[in-house]
Ligand SMILES: CC(C)[C@H](C(=O)O)[C@@H](O)C(=O)O
């Protein structure tokens with residue numbers, strides 16, 4: 001197979017610490033399975049780079065990254081002391097801009113965030129709620145509330161008017177909804193293969209094998225809410241094997257807490273997806289385990305980007321105590337994704353996922369360092 | 384005192400059933416305390432009215448309601464069978480429009496939704512999370528994402544573009560944030576009076592007696608996010624006794640689940656407030672207990688509107704099994720609010736709150752009818 005190339009961008013705060021463990025795992029997998037895999041490490045985007053060069057990354061950053069098949073990102077965000085009020089008030093839009101630039105620049109129009117409550121993961125919901133949580137939230141990642149259009153009129157005066165435009169297109173709506181249905185089908189197929197039976201509740205009280213739940217706020221944000229609903233109805237005709245459901249975003253948040261088992265695939269807009277994925281993460285173990293995959297499923301020449309959902313956690317950075325679990329689940333997802341070009345990578349991804357999940361289930365109560373958790377997982381990989 | 388007049392609008396579905404219990408309680412309180420209180424019942428807004436007249440309420444509805452001091456609303460929304468797919472696909476924007484029209488027409492610019500986990504309330508979070516939940520979410524209720532500006536270009540084609548404009552003004556931002564600080568002060572004062580000590584965590588790890596947490600998504604929705612942040616900073620200078628905090632809406636959703644005790648007063652935009660209040664409701668007992676107050680604190684000539692956060696629950700409507708608790712908490716809140724004009728009403732509101740809370744704490748596990756719960760509370764009120 002052609003060599004698969006990964007751009008490793010550790011970023012800020014705990015980013016480099018957790019990325020180090022990911023690279024160790026990749027190294028082991030490469031050696032053991034003779035994978036045609038290589039990676040390069042980038043000192044940007046980062047605050048350190050910004051301090052030296054006055055910008056988060058070089059002008060030609062996207063051009064450089066374009067040569068890779070995937071980007072594995074640690075975490076971005078001010079690594080400085082959060083107790084420093086002056087810095088706290090600096091907008092973090094600067095340090096996080098590269099994230100949005102990559103999503104846009106490489107047309108990573110899907111953001112996929114699986115939420116499955118695995119044994120050993122932190123549990124916030126009561127036992128009678130925290131059962132059968134295994135959903136995939138698919139967030140529209142290319143437009144909507146995130147188009148950055150708008151401005152401030154009479155800035156800083158009481159007469160100020162600030163506007164923010166939301167722009168949704170038919171094409172982007174169609175592709176994300178179709179992607180949702182495809183994933184629902186795929187997940188149902190995988191469940192059959194694994195011998196896991198599973199049924200989800202539909203709106204009318206019956207059950208189904210697979211489901212897509214569309215999220216909108218169409219009773220208040222009517223224009224795109226209606227468009228989303230219509231496109232959803234149209235496309236669902238092509239997937240008679242997949243049940244459909246619709247939730248308003250506010251009700252969905254409630255139901256993620258009160259009956260999370262009812263969700264299979266969830267499709268949401270950029271901002272509503274952002275909100276729902278944080279919530280999905282917390283009900284399935286918290287930021288310590290949640291991966292985030294920014295995918296371009298249509299253009300194989302553009303890299304997809306993989307990051308843990310967690311931030312750079314400046315409060316614990318540099319101490320070697322950050323939990324690398326989310327980063328390693330993210331790495332596993334990346335390998336599975338890269339399996340589209342090279343099936344061996346997909347197998348390696350599954351192996352990594354299994355090792356991380358097994359370690360999560362086995363771990364005791366004592367606090368371990370980033371390195372110790374990494375060691376345990378490397379051992380499971382046969383190091 | 385001048386007679387206080389309430390417009391009672393039972394609405395759809397379970398609305399009339401739970402409103403009936405509220406009216407019984409009002410009747411008892413009026414008689415016992417000789418309150419200068421009267422009410423009128425309106426058959427609109429409702430689907431029944433729509434069926435007969437082709438519209439949810441008469442043209443001069445707002446004009447009629449304007450004569451009252453408050454509006455006590457049951458629930459709105461299609462009372463028809465939800466299993467009827469054709470009806471399900473009808474936008475509920477029609478039946479819910481009066482809600483938004485009242486908020487707008489009477490400039491009810493505050494939506495206040497208290498979330499306190501009371502003994503006996505349903506608990507979704509684990510015990511180690513569900514402690515000390517006592518927050519007040521204040522939602523901007525007059526503009527922002529809810530201005531209904533936008534449209535659909537090339538509707539129904541793949542080339543469609545749907546836009547939705549968010550509009551935020553300096554004045555509305557200032558008044559809602561100032562209202563938040565006032566409420567934080569008031570709550571702290573009440574805690575002192577009740578002998579309840581309480582401290583909240585601030586961002587820097589210290590604790591405080593009262594706090595306002597501002598919600599935005601300023602790392603992605605920059606324009607109004609920045610304006611909100613700046614106005615918040617300015618106004619906070621006038622309240623040195625109130626600590627401040629800022630959360631991005633996605634992180635806030637997570638923290639409502641992982642550390643809900645850290646929140647005191649939360650100020651959010653219209654849509655973000657809508658989402659956060661549903662979440663606040665579910666972590667503090669669910670829709671069965673959550674009141675919603677749409678207030679105009681500036682113009683005493685315009686009525687404020689009080690509704691339970693729950694919907695019309697068509698699936699259980701007409702069976703006499705809906706829990707009236709949220710409706711009764713809502714009624715208590717309304718009386719407290721009306722206490723601004725007539726302190727006796729405020730006392731009656733407190734009495735009703737105590738009775739409903741006591742019944743909630745005392746109730747056993749068996750299923751009771753709407754009427755039975757109402758009976759028990761009326762008895763506590765001395766009926
Ligand atoms: C950092 C921020 C701009 C980003 C987003 O809102 O998309 C983050 O919250 C995420 O979910 O990846």
Ligand SMILES: CC(C)[C@H](C(=O)O)[C@@H](O)C(=O)O
Nearest residue numbers: 219220250479482483657675
């Ligand atoms: C019915 C709907 C328009 C309304 C809103 O979004 O404001 C409701 O969700 C609420 O929270 O009162």
